[in-house]
Amino acid sequence: MRICTSQCCVHCGVLAYTGLYFSRKRCEKIAGRLAIHGKENMLIILGVIFMCFPLLPGTGITVLINRKDADISADLWETYLYGFLCCIGIFEIGHLAGVFLDQTVTMCGKITIGLFAAVSILAGVSIFVKRRKVLSAVGIRVKKRRPVDSVHGAQDKMCRTGLAGVVFCGLLIGQVVYICTVPMLQTAGDITLETVNSFLFSDGIYKVSPLTGKAFGGAPLRYEILCLPTVYTFLCKWTGISAQQIVCNVIPLLTLCVTYMVYYLLSGTLFGKDKGSSEKRVWFLVMAALIFFLSEASVYMDGYGILHGGHLGTTIRNCILMPLMLYAALEKKWLLSVLCILAEMCIVWTFWGLGTCVVVLVGVCMMDLILKKSHLDKLFSGLSSKEENSR
């Protein structure tokens, strides 16, 4: 999991540029040569791009924001999530260009690809310029590696973590199978599939009414600026995969994977990032996965969103952005917090333009201040030390 970021960015850079320069037809040709046929080829390519693409801008941001002595190769997941939020921003810019300049979805896609290319080049340049920092950070990591625990202790720990890992993998596979095989439930108010179909047919953004197909006066601006339907339409157009598959299977799977990434990141804050707490971190993921499975009875629960509506903006907000905001606020990573707030504005109707991420940020900062100002921490620490002394 802790793959060196600099090595990763080289791989993902190659893949990202492959994605940019190779058109759909070329990708199909490559897949044809690899003897993968039908739409499966595009699904595989899409999966690879989802896995690797956000890493390049993510690495660029991580390199730019880290201090001299910081270990920038510390968290691959955080780098990925920076890139993920950056991708939402890029898609939003492409979408806004379509809305305000009255462009077609095809043109929006071209603008988005151009932006991706520009961001990738910028990220590549920043990595190249700061390569010494990257290399020194890798050096710090290698030096920082702690001595291996005693053989029996390590075996014991590995066995326990392994068991938790197996349980988690089982649950994850179960969820993947569920998302891929069970027909999606109709969530009240969800018109994503119809909207994507109407965008695909008219090659425009809200040119026709998503629910009837008739010409109409246009959607409210706060609704129109939400980018998710355009992102899905762009993916359908570029890959040739049906809207049904993109909306009901591909995007929910991506949401599921990114959710666990965020929860893994959050577990590091709650249980510690040292190797001793890896067992607790994996059990935390197991519990989260179980809660998702067992709490899918209501639309407002995370489980319902993950299993029945992974394509919805509210699900991405509740399952990815909220825990990520919690992580960012607890770790005091302000750039990540701002990116979360902006991402929420791009994908969920928030009306006032702020959204729930702001509530979490303000809440956590207030609690942090109250705990510090009132010296409650010291009080509790004092109490605990007195109790220990009395024992």
Place this chain on the structure above:
Amino acid sequence: MRMIMDYIQLAAEGFGRFIAEYKYLALIIGILLYTLVCLRKYKEHKIRTFLAYTAAILLVLIIPVTAVVLLVYQTRFYDYGWVWSAAPLTAALAWGIVAVVFEEIPGVSSALPEHSEQKKTGKTVATRTITPRLLGILAAVSLLFMCGNQGRLQGISEKDAQLQAAGAEILQYMKMQDLIQDRVIWGQKDIMQHIRKSGGETILFYGRDMWDAKAGAYDYEAYTPEETACYEWMEIVSSSDNLYLLEVEQAPEYIHEALATDVYLREAIARDVDVIILASQITSWMERKILLVAEEKGLTVSGAQVGEYTLWIFD
């Protein structure tokens, strides 16, 4: 003032409904109480902040007056349930279970002497270490299972699946006969919904926002009373329950009234409907009326049976 009172009532009623569905809330509150009692064990400032935030936001959400602030903040566009997005319920619950299990059930290996003979055989030590915590985790899982859906995952009902299959069959027929392009379709809501979801080229008489108000947020325009009346008529004459009552000759008066009238057919044709999808069971009631309406408007009409439905195509 009245609006604030409405909001408070909404928050109070919403909370009742919410906890009826979300039984984990009691579990989370239990964990929070436990952590408050045993706070000395959690010395990390970040964990204390996380717990303090979770407790504070739960308090805000549980008290109706404070919940109103969040309700106003998120606007009436969203339901009450969405205010709970601000509470990290899944994270708090998962953290609580792991923390309780790992804090309250110490690993057996730590109790064993450092150079115990048993430690030489890794398997025995591992098994002994895992067992108590594993039991704790199993107990927690059982608790989650009982508070949750008990493994009964939601899926689409048999009736919905049948309607979807019928919709797919009709759509396939229409595509084969080239009846999709520039034709306005009218039929039962589930079939229209399926047709629209399957492709953007279809045009419907009215959309899903007719029966799902939340789906209409994208549009300022509202349906006319005539369109709403047409929708209501169509649902009466197409409902499978009503059709069953017709078969067993126990249909109430309003169904016979609906079948006797042709005003809605006229209204639909006047609003450029080209294809009407009706259940085959009511063909004997409808055929003559449809022919009359077409004749009046100077249109030709043809019928085609697809599965259990008849497509009336106007040209």
